[in-house]
Amino acid sequence: MNGDCIFNDDFNYVRENLVDSDMVVFATPMYYFGISAQIKTVIDRFYAINGKIHIPKKTALIMTYADTEEKEAQPIKKHFETLINYLGWTNVGEIVASGVWTQGSVKNTKYPKMAYELGKNL
Numbered sequence: 001m002n003g004d005c006i007f008n009d010d011f012n013y014v015r016e017n018l019v020d021s022d023m024v025v026f027a028t029p030m031y032y033f034g035i036s037a038q039i040k041t042v043i044d045r046f047y048a049i050n051g052k053i054h055i056p057k058k059t060a061l062i063m064t065y066a067d068t069e070e071k072e073a074q075p076i077k078k079h080f081e082t083l084i085n086y087l088g089w090t091n092v093g094e095i096v097a098s099g100v101w102t103q104g105s106v107k108n109t110k111y112p113k114m115a116y117e118l119g120k121n122l
């Protein structure tokens, strides 16, 4: 915790940029009702810089999933909200895109415009 990470990989790039960033966006598909392992791996690496990232930042969640049941999105939303509450970051928006399954299918939905508007209104 709060030191060098024993893994020498792409997180070094994330680490350099994360501390100084004004905003962090978590973008993930839903995999078995949770965030993807790739995003979870990045979050777990926060441990090495835990003391440095409890500083005010904006944050947002962009999540896609194939199903349309709203209750199935709750675990990811709750995880995101609990995490950012712990970090002291400000939630500026959550885009939870349901019914997104096959490759490219998000293109014909309202969600890309919502993501655009979220970014534009920051």
Ligand SMILES: Cc1cc2nc3c(=O)[nH]c(=O)nc-3n(C[C@H](O)[C@H](O)[C@H](O)COP(=O)(O)O)c2cc1C
Binding pocket: 029, 030, 031, 032, 033, 034, 064, 065, 066, 067, 068, 100, 101, 102
């Ligand atoms: C390993 C795996 C697990 C998934 N689990 C779920 C799930 O629990 N609920 C759901 O609605 N969609 C699930 N999906 C579908 C993805 O959430 C959906 O395709 C997503 O919008 C895009 O993910 P992709 O870019 O990896 O294809 C899963 C897909 C994969 C590959």
